[in-house]
Amino acid sequence: MPFNNRYLTLGESFYVKTPPSPVAAPGLIIFNENLAETLGLSVAELTATECAAIFSGNVIAEGAEPLAMAYAGHQFGHFNQQLGDGRAILLGEIDGADGGSFAIQLKGSGRTFYSRSGDGRAALGPVLREYLISEAMAKFGVPTTRALAAVTTGEDVARERLLPGGIITRIATSFVRVGTFEYFLAKGDMEAIRELADFVIERNYPQSAGADNPYLAFLKAAVERQAVLIAQWMQLGFIHGVMNTDNMSIAGETIDYGPCAFMDGYDHEQVFSSIDRDGRYAYSNQPSIGLWNLTRLAEALLPLLAGDADAATEIAQGVLKNYVESYQDHWLSGMRKKCGLLTPPDESEQEADKKLIEELLDTMAGNNADFTLTFLYLSRMSARSSEQDGDCRNLFDDPAQFDDWVLKWRKRLSEEVQSDGERQVKMQAVNPVYIPRNHQIEAAIRAAEDRDDFSVFHALHEVLKNPYVQQEGKDSYMQPPEPDEVVMQTFCGT
Ligand code: AMP
Numbered sequence: 117m118p119f120n121n122r123y124l125t126l127g128e129s130f131y132v133k134t135p136p137s138p139v140a141a142p143g144l145i146i147f148n149e150n151l152a153e154t155l156g157l158s159v160a161e162l163t164a165t166e167c168a169a170i171f172s173g174n175v176i177a178e179g180a181e182p183l184a185m186a187y188a189g190h191q192f193g194h195f196n197q198q199l200g201d202g203r204a205i206l207l208g209e210i211d212g213a214d215g216g217s218f219a220i221q222l223k224g225s226g227r228t229f230y231s232r233s234g235d236g237r238a239a240l241g242p243v244l245r246e247y248l249i250s251e252a253m254a255k256f257g258v259p260t261t262r263a264l265a266a267v268t269t270g271e272d273v274a275r276e277r278l279l280p281g282g283i284i285t286r287i288a289t290s291f292v293r294v295g296t297f298e299y300f301l302a303k304g305d306m307e308a309i310r311e312l313a314d315f316v317i318e319r320n321y322p323q324s325a326g327a328d329n330p331y332l333a334f335l336k337a338a339v340e341r342q343a344v345l346i347a348q349w350m351q352l353g354f355i356h357g358v359m360n361t362d363n364m365s366i367a368g369e370t371i372d373y374g375p376c377a378f379m380d381g382y383d384h385e386q387v388f389s390s391i392d393r394d395g396r397y398a399y400s401n402q403p404s405i406g407l408w409n410l411t412r413l414a415e416a417l418l419p420l421l422a423g424d425a426d427a428a429t430e431i432a433q434g435v436l437k438n439y440v441e442s443y444q445d446h447w448l449s450g451m452r453k454k455c456g457l458l459t460p461p462d463e464s465e466q467e468a469d470k471k472l473i474e475e476l477l478d479t480m481a482g483n484n485a486d487f488t489l490t491f492l493y494l495s496r497m498s499a500r501s502s503e504q505d506g507d508c509r510n511l512f513d514d515p516a517q518f519d520d521w522v523l524k525w526r527k528r529l530s531e532e533v534q535s536d537g538e539r540q541v542k543m544q545a546v547n548p549v550y551i552p553r554n555h556q557i558e559a560a561i562r563a564a565e566d567r568d569d570f571s572v573f574h575a576l577h578e579v580l581k582n583p584y585v586q587q588e589g590k591d592s593y594m595q596p597p598e599p600d601e602v603v604m605q606t607f608c609g610t
């Protein structure tokens with residue numbers, strides 16, 4: 117692995133050097149050969165035993181300089197100055213085959229300076245969960261950390277009960293978080309904030325480097341990436357679950373898959389996470405929480421935006437205002453595509469499209485309609501005849517309410533210039549057939565944890581490699597849970 121460890125050069129206030137703690141008996145569950153290849157890693161030539169040794173931390177790859185990163189963060193709105201990688205270790209950064217660079221991290225690899233009372237370990241369940249969901253997100257085209265490998269450790273971890281341990285190796289274009297900036301702001305170390313910003317600009321926002329004020333350009337670009345990202349989450353029914361500022365990547369990638377989940381039946385207020393008692397991170401709150409978190413980032417960057425404090429605040433407010441507009445634009449254009457409303461309308465028609473989409477969502481919410489299947493089946497319906505309406509209307513408790521909406525939708529489709537076939541193809545390119553449904557993830561975890569059987573995990577992972585194409589014999593993966601399969605709550609597993 118061609119390591120080029122730049123984070124290390126930032127200095128000792130940014131991290132604590134820490135090797136992973138060896139585990140008893142590492143076993144390779146899965147290695148992402150495709151990803152390794154696109155990254156230009158030659159690890160694909162290793163045996164399973166060698167892979168297990170490297171991706172458990174038992175063997176340190178040549179050139180790796182393991183460290184735990186320092187960061188702070190607002191957790192459920194409360195500031196915590198001392199977080200940091202408590203169970204993750206950065207192996208290093210690597211120059212990618214495409215000219216970019218990426219960072220590689222083990223999660224579950226043992227205690228670090230930042231572990232506080234934790235054991236630094238991960239249970240197998242959350243490792244499988246992160247692997248499945250982060251790789252599915254990549255297939256959906258959503259910016260995300262990637263999963264390179266997962267291993268069992270041959271050791272138990274103590275949670276509410278003893279559970280088998282696991283380690284996931286993940287890849288990101290950066291593991292710097294909004295909380296990393298907050299860490300130095302709380303220490304009053306503006307020089308470190310400048311250094312960190314320079315590092316992030318160099319690694320992740322090189323196009324901002326040449327701007328009149330590179331820090332302002334960086335803030336604008338980071339804000340824009342979050343607007344794009346959260347709009348994509350909303351369009352897939354994805355709920356992150358713990359949008360603390362330490363779980364918001366500076367690079368605009370989805371990071372720290374904990375109690376995250378895709379919803380089945382549409383509900384604006386859906387919450388899965390067991391620790392989110394007030395619904396701070398409910399589905400429909402995600403866009404505004406994004407703004408809240410970005411405001412924390414802007415605060416940390418204020419002195420870099422302008423010499424005068426009032427001027428800096430005004431500049432930051434302008435950038436944050438752009439987030440609101442940009443998010444709404446991305447949300448609407450994505451939702452219009454999901455509904456097949458592709459002909460660019462003028463501004464007043466945009467408003468009409470928005471109203472039509474909101475009416476659909478309200479009808480779905482009032483009728484327990486499955487989020488993913490509603491859009492999938494809609495994308496198979498005709499603009500003129502109601503012959504293929506059956507699958508979609510049956511998803512609604514009161515199909516007549518769906519029929520009312522469809523009348524308006526067809527009227528709107530009559531303004532489309534493209535053919536019906538073209539529209540369907542375009543809709544099907546953005547409306548997945550398969551998502552990693554909670555109950556299926558749960559089944560994969562149960563089989564692995566209880567019976568040491570990874571076939572359920574592998575089968576689900578295979579289906580999710582091609583989520584936009586219906587696969588023969590895989591219809592059960594499309595279906596929402598039976599009443600006895602419904603997963604009401606998801607857990608961090610920390
Ligand atoms: P998370 O909720 O996973 O984003 O983690 C929040 C903080 O708790 C981070 O600083 C983690 O490193 C730390 N943490 C979570 N689980 C553990 C664990 N098992 N051992 C040590 N630290 C942990």
Ligand code: MG
Nearest residue numbers: 362363371372
């Ligand atoms: Mg985290």
